[in-house]
């Protein structure tokens with residue numbers, strides 16, 4: 001049996017389809033999706049999860065229409081204006097992974113402010129992956145390593161390499177959840193997913209509930225993880 005996963009990642013998919021089913025614009029789905037983060041983060045923290053990483057905006061999402069991109073870039077402001085105090089009250093720390101370059105200044109400063117304000121919180125770390133790509137993370141790690149060591153004979157280990165990734169300070173990823181039943185990784189946490197359990201749930205992100213999270217975690221704790229070995 002496993003204990004509660006220390007690090008969970010979620011691909012919050014289906015905001016657009018959910019909104020369409022309600023006869024509403026896609027932006028409404030993103031708004032409700034962002035609001036849902038509050039419920040899921042608080043539940044995860046209460047259950048003893050230490051890090052919750054959410055895929056908020058991928059390096060591929062720039063291909064969406066300008067109007068939608070601009071709405072998504074404004075979501076951190078809407079979200080933190082509404083919930084920052086509650087995150088503080090729940091002792092939740094905010095962090096970001098991804099490339100800050102390329103993001104609007106306003107988006108970065110809103111995220112930075114939330115990160116700074118919550119820096120001392122300890123119950124759980126809520127990580128927003130923004131302008132994030134799994135391949136660019138690995139490339140960034142290699143470039144950082146090369147710029148530190150230059151041309152050297154040093155033989156890198158997997159553990160050492162992990163220290164150059166955006167997730168260096170977080171516990172090993174144990175569980176990935178993707179909503180909306182698309183069976184894809186979509187360039188998310190490619191290195192970190194090596195041994196993670198995966199759950200694909202038949203619900204759009206705005207309707208994914210704290211009870212769904214609880215069920216998945218309880219199923220996870222019943223799974224036997226062998227990491228390639230035997231029982």
Ligand code: FPP
Nearest residue numbers: 012013014015016017033034056075076079
């Ligand atoms: C996928 O749904 C969702 C996204 C691309 C954006 C997710 C972002 C949030 C829920 C909020 C981020 C909040 C902060 C604070 C940074 P989709 O649009 O791909 O849905 P579809 O597949 O049905 O079209």
